[in-house]
Amino acid sequence: MATILITGATAGIGRASALLLLRKGHRVIAAGRNEASLAELKTAGAVPLVLDVTSDADVEAAKAQVDALTKGRGVDVLINNAGYAQVGPIERVSDAQWRAQYETNVFGVLRMLRAFVPQMRERRQGRIINVSSVVGRLALPFFGPYNSTKHAIEAISDSLRQELAPHNVFVTLIEPGAINTGFGAIEHQGFLAHAGEGAPYAAQVAQIAAFQKQIHPNAASPQLVARKIAKAIGSARPKARYVVPFLRNRIFIALAQFLPTGMTDGVVGRITGLERVKV
Template identity: 45%
Template sequence: MSTTPAKTVLITGATAGIGRETALHLARAGYHVIATGRRASELDKLRAETPPGTRLDTALLDVTDPASIAAAVAEVDRLTSGRGVDALVNNAGFGLIGPLTEISDADLRRQYDTNVFGVMAVTRAFVPRMRERGAGRVVNISSMGGKITFPFMGAYNSTKYALESLSDALRYELRAFGIDVVLVEPGAIHTNFAETSMAPVNQYQDTVYGAAISRAKQLERRMMATAVGPNVVARAIHKAIKRRRPAARYVAPWYGSLVFALLAITPTRVVDALIRRIAFLSPKALRKPEQLTGTQARAASV
């Protein structure tokens, strides 16, 4: 008796958090998973954790490195006998928190290299086989922050806004080839994300935003108190892959969409005032340039 081969799903950034959880979830659900990432040791651990009877292969893939992407394509061709993947999950990404006028050009570019250009480079690499077969699915992991901007998260939020728009365009452009493009928009999720995002904030402590930066740390802790596990996003990604006619967007957890609905009917002025207040961005809370020490003031005026 012949059996239908399992659908093959490639996941980027599967060495931690949502990507790792999704790799295990989809392997348990019967998919052939190709879990990719930058750290070989973490990929080895993931393979070791894979339940017996499931199929999970791994491949090195740094989404910002063209040579690494080319090597991953060759490895996928080998693993799938040239068929390619049925679904691509563009999950690799990171956050960078800081006041926009203080974030360096190099850091801003690093954000875009991974969260925007990395997604596009990987998509361009794996879509051709889908197009040849006339079927496929691209699932892009955006964020609720791809529709809402928070103070000090502008660098990260803007990459996800870009991803939302790119995904909309890809959805139009690829549908005629049998390829669906789906966005998954997580809210606050317990992973390494918050720690990575907050890591550089102390360097802004001595700027005019000092008090607001301290406040941002408290706010981040408060927000993470409402966070859910990465399994919630893994289930949304699974839905985005298995539905015959997927929605264009899935918010995870689903009740995050209530926030979008509330914001849509609240005047921007009201939202702005509330956010500035919560984030300590009133004129009183901000340090005046003349209150900075000599070195800080010189740095601030550059």
């Protein structure tokens, strides 16, 4: 049995992962901001932890609670899952929105790493699973803030993996594509804020919103991602990256790896429907 801490555990991928890992017999510390959802996870057997990853004080308090629970040993697995998507045209997203996006998606991860990695390194055992996205490999238009945070998580994870390998601590990236969670509805509302009549990029944003609304109902389930996370935890030597779902998104990522940039842009335009938009 492993002791596993999951951030953003109250919904979507985090919740699905918490429930699956509980069924597999692990001790799960479910961290998040929604106390009602945490209470439900407690009923399922998780240890609830109220945590806002943007707060230094919250992370310090979480570390103290985990130390008390584990008698100073710390966690075996840290799953950095908390995050959200700030969408919109680059020039129309405010500084405050950019900072908030980075505070959660990047600095929140860094706070958790600083809090929990030292114990893993010192005892020469541990796993870190960072939930990224396929847009961390191939950026989509009008997802700029979110794209950039996931590119940052990819680079941070690649560096950290190499730094911790000699200490027998594994670092793994989970790269989901579109997942059928509440994420999609929130993104859609974000797009609509930039799609009003007369707004710059209105036609393009309306099209990307329509594309996003179309794909999410048919997207993969969060349970599929949870199973991939469980696989990484159970593997003797986990991969550096797990793409979910594999075939659909592996092709997507291959565009960025093997096609010239201009061709990749063209394919993205066709897939999203943006190439048909008149501006």
